[in-house]
Amino acid sequence: MRIRLEDYAIHNAMEDMADQAIEQVLSEDRTACDCPDCRDDVKSQILNKVPPFYHPLISGEPRRQSIMLEDLATDLFNKIMVECYKALIRVKENPRHSDDRSELHNTTERILRLAVGEVLSNQKVHLDRDDLSRLMSGALNGLKPAYTTTHKGDAFTRASEIDTAYLAQVYSEIFKALDGLKGNDAQTS
């Protein structure tokens, strides 16, 4: 079974936090480039330094209101702001205004898609869209994000190129998330 991007719907709420932090920092630093490319580069660096906060977008349910940066616990707020300042300095020093860019994406999500497809085939489990969304966001929250704006990371989506310890962790998060789904069923039935 092959899981495609369009087979599920998830959102990392940390992306909204990062956007808000970038907005704030850019408004204070007029010397920084605020083009979409530089924003994405800053954003991907922030997102790789803070814990992901994925949630499934369940069909028919209203989209959750985004959390405001100011409402976060102080530690997390400070962490995001510090990483934002650091990332902005790096991007300012070395802006990547080239054509060799991909849209901001989390390569961990691609690896997970491959592994989830394999597990579901082996276990002969069929998940509907919402459960697949729950599984993907649950597992992603247990894995280190690897956001990128280049095509380079895509090579790592070939399972053979990923080290086995990491792969073991990916499978462990998938099975944990699958167990979570079963727990939900038991509660509702």
Ligand SMILES: [Zn+2]
């Ligand atoms: Zn720029």
